[in-house]
Amino acid sequence: xxxxxxxxxxxxxxxxxxxxxxxxxxxxxxxxxxxxxxxxxxxxxxxxxxxxxxxxxxxxxxxxxxxxxxxxxxxxxxxxxxxxxxxxxxxxxxxxxxxxxxxxxxxxxxxxxxxxxxxxxxxxxxxxxxxxxxxxxxxxxxxxxxxxxxxxxxxxxxxxxxxxxxxxxxxxxxxxxxxxxxxxxxxxxxxxxxxxxxxxxxxxxxxxxxxxxxxxxxxxxxxxxxxxxxxxxxxxxxxxxxxxxxxxxxxxxxxxxxxxxxxxxxxxxxxxxxxxxxxxxxxxxxxxxxxxxx
Amino acid sequence: xxxxxxxxxxxxxxxxxxxxxxxxxxxxxxxxxxxxxxxxxxxxxxxxxxxxxxxxxxxxxxxxxxxxxxxxxxxxxxxxxxxxxxxxxxxxxxxxxxxxxxxxxxxxxxxxxxxxxxxxxxxxxxxxxxxxxxxxxxxxxxxxxxxxxxxxxxxxxxxxxxxxxxxxxxxxxxxxxxxxxxxxxxxxxxxxxxxxxxxxxxxxxxxxxxxxxxxxxxxxxxxxxxxxxxxxxxxxxxxxxxxxxxxxxxxxxxxxxxxxxxxxxxxxxxxxxxxxxxxxxxxxxxxxxxxxxxxxxxxxxxxxxxxxxxxxxx
Numbered sequence: 001x002x003x004x005x006x007x008x009x010x011x012x013x014x015x016x017x018x019x020x021x022x023x024x025x026x027x028x029x030x031x032x033x034x035x036x037x038x039x040x041x042x043x044x045x046x047x048x049x050x051x052x053x054x055x056x057x058x059x060x061x062x063x064x065x066x067x068x069x070x071x072x073x074x075x076x077x078x079x080x081x082x083x084x085x086x087x088x089x090x091x092x093x094x095x096x097x098x099x100x101x102x103x104x105x106x107x108x109x110x111x112x113x114x115x116x117x118x119x120x121x122x123x124x125x126x127x128x129x130x131x132x133x134x135x136x137x138x139x140x141x142x143x144x145x146x147x148x149x150x151x152x153x154x155x156x157x158x159x160x161x162x163x164x165x166x167x168x169x170x171x172x173x174x175x176x177x178x179x180x181x182x183x184x185x186x187x188x189x190x191x192x193x194x195x196x197x198x199x200x201x202x203x204x205x206x207x208x209x210x211x212x213x214x215x216x217x218x219x220x221x222x223x224x225x226x227x228x229x230x231x232x233x234x235x236x237x238x239x240x241x242x243x244x245x246x247x248x249x250x251x252x253x254x255x256x257x258x259x260x261x262x263x264x265x266x267x268x269x270x271x272x273x274x275x276x277x278x279x280x281x282x283x284x285x286x287x288x289x290x291x292x293x294x
Numbered sequence: 295x296x297x298x299x300x301x302x303x304x305x306x307x308x309x310x311x312x313x314x315x316x317x318x319x320x321x322x323x324x325x326x327x328x329x330x331x332x333x334x335x336x337x338x339x340x341x342x343x344x345x346x347x348x349x350x351x352x353x354x355x356x357x358x359x360x361x362x363x364x365x366x367x368x369x370x371x372x373x374x375x376x377x378x379x380x381x382x383x384x385x386x387x388x389x390x391x392x393x394x395x396x397x398x399x400x401x402x403x404x405x406x407x408x409x410x411x412x413x414x415x416x417x418x419x420x421x422x423x424x425x426x427x428x429x430x431x432x433x434x435x436x437x438x439x440x441x442x443x444x445x446x447x448x449x450x451x452x453x454x455x456x457x458x459x460x461x462x463x464x465x466x467x468x469x470x471x472x473x474x475x476x477x478x479x480x481x482x483x484x485x486x487x488x489x490x491x492x493x494x495x496x497x498x499x500x501x502x503x504x505x506x507x508x509x510x511x512x513x514x515x516x517x518x519x520x521x522x523x524x525x526x527x528x529x530x531x532x533x534x535x536x537x538x539x540x541x542x543x544x545x546x547x548x549x550x551x552x553x554x555x556x557x558x559x560x561x562x563x564x565x566x567x568x569x570x571x572x573x574x575x576x577x578x579x580x581x582x583x584x585x586x587x588x589x590x591x592x593x594x595x596x597x598x599x600x601x602x603x604x605x606x607x608x
Contacts, residue, residue: 023406030403031421034483037436038424040447044439053445101327108324120325127332130340133540133563134587137346137570137579138339145357159335162328192313193320222429224543229571241431245547248435258439265432276427280420283427288491 038269045266049259064259071260072267075247079235084267086153086232087240091220094157098216099209101162106170107201111183121171128164140229151237155230156223166212169286173208174201211286214279218272240268347581352574360577367581378582381565382589384470384558388545389538391474396482396534397527403482404489405519419490422483430480430543437476438463438548463549466556473545473559477538485530492526493519528601532594539590542567562586 040059044052047062049071072080108114109121139159143149178201186196202209224241232238238246248261276283347367351360371378403422407415425433440447441462449459462472496519504514542563545553551568553560566586570579 020410023410027403027406027411027418030399030482031418033479034422034425037433037440037479038428040440041432041436044436052439053442055445055450057445057447057450105325105328108321112321114321117321120329124328127336130336131536131540131587131590133542133566134343134583135336135339136567137576137583138343139335140571141342141346141353141576142335142339144353159331162331164328167325167328187317193316193324197324218427224429224431225567229567241429244431244435261435265435268429268432272427272429273424276424277420280423281416284419284423284487288487 038273041262041265041269044258045262047259047262049257052258052262065263068259068263071257072247072263075257075260076243076264077235079238080243080264080267082236083238083240083243086238087221088271090153090156090239091217093153094160094220095213095217097157097161098163098166099213102166102212103170103202103205103209104197105162105167106172106174107197109167109171110174111178111180111201124164124167128168136225136229143230149230151231151234153232153237156226156232156239157220160216160220166216169212170205170208173205177208178204207282208286210279210282214275214283215287217275221272240264244268343580343583346577347584349577350575351577353576354574363577367578368585370578371582371585377560377565378562378585380557381553381560381562382586384553385539385541385561385563388470388474388477388541388559388561389535391471392477392481393534393538396478396485397530400482400485400530401489401523401527404486404493405515407486408490408493415490419483419487422486424483425480426484428480431547433480434476434544434547437472437479441472464555466554466558469549469554469556469559473541473548476544476548477541480544481534481537485534488526488530488533489523492523495526496522524601528597531597531601535593535597536590539586539593562589 043059043061045068046065047058048064048067051058051062051064076083109117139155140150143155149155182200182204183196186200191199222241223239224245227239227242232242244261244264247257247264346360348362348364349360350363350367407418411418443449443459443461443464446462448462452458452460460468462468500518500522501514504518509517540563541561545559545561546564546567548554549559551564551572553564562582563586566579566582569575569582
């Protein structure tokens, strides 16, 4: 399979600048294609709806940002910002609780010896093999027929508070980064176990907390299917991605108000871009360190 | 009752102390949230869905009002209703269209970046990783606009070089391709990152030893890089298979709930969603979800087999 696309390894660069140019071209095109849809969404969000689809296309910013914002508010009966808040609320709660419970469990698995530890940890790893799709129907039924939580934000952040991936990531990091003698020392100083976690461990695992935090926030912010299934479908309870689909009625609907739609696309993507541009290195290295160490 | 103490001296009763108690039970308490949550939102639902796969039930009828149908739901999926197979075929097809090019592009990209552009690695990988982190709904809408038949940018570009408009989202055999492009676009960077970290885990010493032995660069790539990258390739392939088999948001947003014209982008996840949440046939939906789980499992096993066999040979 790999034979097809094997890159010619660069020959001596001083003699053959063409090889070097070819490499840059390949990587350059890849980067360009990665970024261009973002550029277009920002450009389109500033164009009046009628100018978004024209021949020849407009590829530079216009002056309709404010009017598109107003149109977006109108198209959502003034609920757009409320929906932004809903997404933010769910993602924040999800992140805070996940960080707390996963680091607590990861700490226990990394630093304590207790009976049944291997089995419990093994069990947690095995649960990672369940494809999320299998959980869709039964979790809807639990929320709908047992807990009667359908339509509430709880459906989205409570089940994932302590999840296998987070516990695994935390455990791997704590095992490799913190010595056990640390908690012995804290114990001699009279700290309780929970006190050790809070005052000694948490400050020392900030990097991996940042990684898991961002991953959780982004995952929760982007959770479209969950919101769809759990029926956060009232104007006031919708999350942003769900609302985005509602105001366009799908991507192929030509009659949609594209100015308003693109404004909401930008609103949906901006928090992710901000987080990512500040912390991309952290996320990338943290995620892959979890992947290789296994 | 026992007023008289036994004559044999019993070992001194250990006094209960909060310190000892909390030291002993702390790890259990610290790990318990996962198990409590898994019981409520994992194990019980899983068992429930397995139970439902053998029943006919509409959730509006309330708990208890189900009707046992045996293997009928499974038989329906595998035999009588061809939608199940159509959706599975679509899913695998879109998965291949998106998945194979993903790795064919990601591996050389990672190799080049690691080999020749190391100084720029941080910036480049940030850019390539960007699509992975964005919202599927938002980005699918943008792609939908690019695909627009008369006024989309893609057809405009084609018209500039004199090619006729292509009906990206209307022609049944093109719809899966259009969806696969979005999936490809979103996950290529993620695979580059995986391969990059795999490449960097390979020690320089191995290459140096090979250089001393007179290996060419091509030989080094095929006989050192690829074999040592195998664990990461296995991991990346597995993630691609598991992810692509559950594809939902991109086709759902791009061509709608029914899978577009001809239903060629109706994936298994969408079909299950329609049956369970639109038609409220929870039993049939559950049965199909378990069958899809089985399909994912089998594909992962095949992947596992291919890698372990090759791994043994070299």
